[in-house]
Amino acid sequence: MDRSQKADSVAELNAIFNEVGVVVVTRNLGLSVAQSTELRQKMREAGATYKVAKNRLAKRAVEGTDYTGISDYLTGPTAIATSVDPVAAAKVAIDFAKTTDKIEIVGGSMGSQVLDADGVKALASMPSLDELRAKLVGLVNAPATKIAQLSTAPAAKLARVFGAYAAKDAA
Numbered sequence: 001m002d003r004s005q006k007a008d009s010v011a012e013l014n015a016i017f018n019e020v021g022v023v024v025v026t027r028n029l030g031l032s033v034a035q036s037t038e039l040r041q042k043m044r045e046a047g048a049t050y051k052v053a054k055n056r057l058a059k060r061a062v063e064g065t066d067y068t069g070i071s072d073y074l075t076g077p078t079a080i081a082t083s084v085d086p087v088a089a090a091k092v093a094i095d096f097a098k099t100t101d102k103i104e105i106v107g108g109s110m111g112s113q114v115l116d117a118d119g120v121k122a123l124a125s126m127p128s129l130d131e132l133r134a135k136l137v138g139l140v141n142a143p144a145t146k147i148a149q150l151s152t153a154p155a156a157k158l159a160r161v162f163g164a165y166a167a168k169d170a171a
Helices: 004-020 033-045 056-064 066-072 086-097 117-124 131-169
Strands: 022-028 047-049 076-082 103-110 111-115
Touching: 004 047, 004 117, 022 086, 022 111, 033 047, 033 066, 047 056, 047 086, 056 066, 056 076, 066 103, 076 086, 086 103, 086 117, 086 131
Parallel strands: none
Antiparallel strands: 022 076, 022 103, 047 076, 103 111
């Protein structure tokens, strides 16, 4: 890799660090190509990315961003999972780490808040942004449905009473 490629790589990583909501650092302990491809696919499906980057270049790219605290985690065979959704990358990385012993969660960062491996696991246990939105819509929708049911209930009761009197008079 020549200097211009390294500079491009640092600039690309820096742009990624300035856009994302969470960074998870993993240590690869002999992932096969198939496993790596599967992990990348799961990350893509969740709206996250998984990238193997040279530690020295990643440390340079982190400078000047909120993620400067992860520099200590960038040693050995590492990879970086990122996502705009603060939970997506952590959730996929933790779920994948449960299926194989070839990947280890080292730590991460959510903005300027540096997380150790347990912090990333706690973050992964939280509901995702989409799940929170769905719950919020459900909470907002439930009272409206109940109001509609209450407003139609008295009319329905009156109709049943009138129907009962009509049936009684007809008999």
